[in-house]
Amino acid sequence: MIRTGITGMDEMLGSGIPKGTRVVFSLEPGVEGRMFMMRTIASALNEKKNVCILSPHCTERVFFSESFEILEIDITNLGGKAVILDSTVRESINSCEKKGTSRKLAWKKLIEETLEQHSIDVFFVYFDLLYEDLGLQKALDLLPSGREKHRVTTVVEHLNLEGDSLISRFASENIFDLIISIHSAFTLVPFFNFFTLEYVSWARIPRRSIPYRVAGRSIRLYIPKIIITGPPASGKSTFVSHASDSGISVDRGDLDGCRTTVAMDLGWLHFRGFDITIFGTPGQPRFDPIIPQLVKNAMGIILILDATRPDMLVRAKELLHLAHAEKLPLVIAVNKSDLPHQMDDVTIREMLNLRDEIPVFFISALKRSDVHYVVESMVDRITRHPY
């Protein structure tokens, strides 16, 4: 196995990339996705693998300088051996060989000799200029096959200017064993980046989209906003507080002595490799005008119900409407289910007009394990949601 060195991704892939497979990181223009390839290179060298890096867009010296800029480590000191085929090699081949077929043969010979001579374990390829010089098929023919004698693992970075059609082709023709596309959800500003696990040949993993951010020279999986909403006194603040590693709540005492949230609860947690921010909304109808603002750019909604208050289902339905919940991943958590109650799954689904796939959990927000189970389900639904 070759580890990508990206927390969360290796776990998802079953501890990394199997030997002899082909991997592609397909980058949308403008997205900081170079870290995926660089982290994998550093990880392979750390594991004392011999690697060959084909970087036809720059010289060896510029490549090492860029890798230092991205990772803040000198990859030449990591233990494994790195052989670079850089822009000077490309210039030499292009000046000697004028036809596509002869260029391909020159590249193939050079690559085979290099992999053999240096007992290369992992071959890293910056693909764009090969694709441009040779055409797609000839460039793909240069990548070693896992069925060959030495079972070299191949990792490719590619700037995808053709969009989904190229990804579909890679997947349908089994050209790669792992396809990861890297995008940004770009509104007025680059809002967040995410990668999509498009295809994995060695494991049954559903297509997943996972937001990330580059922090401290590493990739952190990231969910910028999950909304916790529900009728008054259903246990939203308790849920946020028990879900979070840290947080704040804006509560005030009511005239009857109870405390109520007047603006929002805010919590941060690190969960299953994700950095997550959760926002709890107020439940009182007088705060309804701020809910659409709070929900803006949310990636999922957890609706908290009070199992002992079926009369509050009407208010819950109003809140789902205000939060535009039909467009987002949704999970229902029925709190206080450890107290005597009559509310059941069927009633809730009928009253709230829920689709079958929306999960309903009966929990106590006082128990951290129950709360984390709901958060886990929410994260799973967010990563399966097509952005």
Next chain:
Amino acid sequence: MYIYQTGISLIDDIKGGISPGSNVLILAPSMSSGEKLGYAIMRPHEGEFALVLTTVMRSVDLMDFFSSEEFNRDAIGVIDSVTKLSTPDVSDTTQIKYVSSPSDLTGIGIKFSSLVESIFNGEFPPSDHALFPPPIRFYIDSLTTLLMYRKLEVLYQFLHVMTSKLKKMEAIGIYILNNESFDERTLSLMKQLMNVVIEVKSEQHGDFLRIRGVPGAPQEWVQFKIHKGTLEMVA
């Protein structure tokens, strides 16, 4: 809606300027004032920002040029695809980002996004006239160099993505291309991405421009001069 002044009175007097999301192509032969015209249109006005992708001049020389032309350097970010070829270890700053070469479209896209994010996050030096969303002028100097490093189809696809990002950001794009170095197919493909085309020619008694794509603007050649980075039309 924010309107970008071009400094070309033939456009600004008739239309008030150009709309957000517009792309302006300058077609200029070598040794003409096309490049300077591009910088004059790119010059950020109060509250605006400008980003330049330079494939010709090193960023250090470009910043000197901006100083000599009295541009507001605090409002300008540069993607430098020249310096790393000779000085590989040069490091990024808030306003200047380096890519390995003009062929590195991956790097260019990433550094562009990074500069835009810095502007939106208020990381450029503060201005008393800040606007939101911040108006941004993006200038590629020049497509001629990019076309020497990458194939026409690839560059077209890349620019297609960039122009849609500019549109979403409500920014404008300015591009310069040497029309003597490329065939009609290249020129017509590049024109497809543009809203306004400005042709430039140099004659013994001065430089002239002609505007295409602005309804109502005169279509004949008009003489112009550039003084301290500011465009002046000669009556």
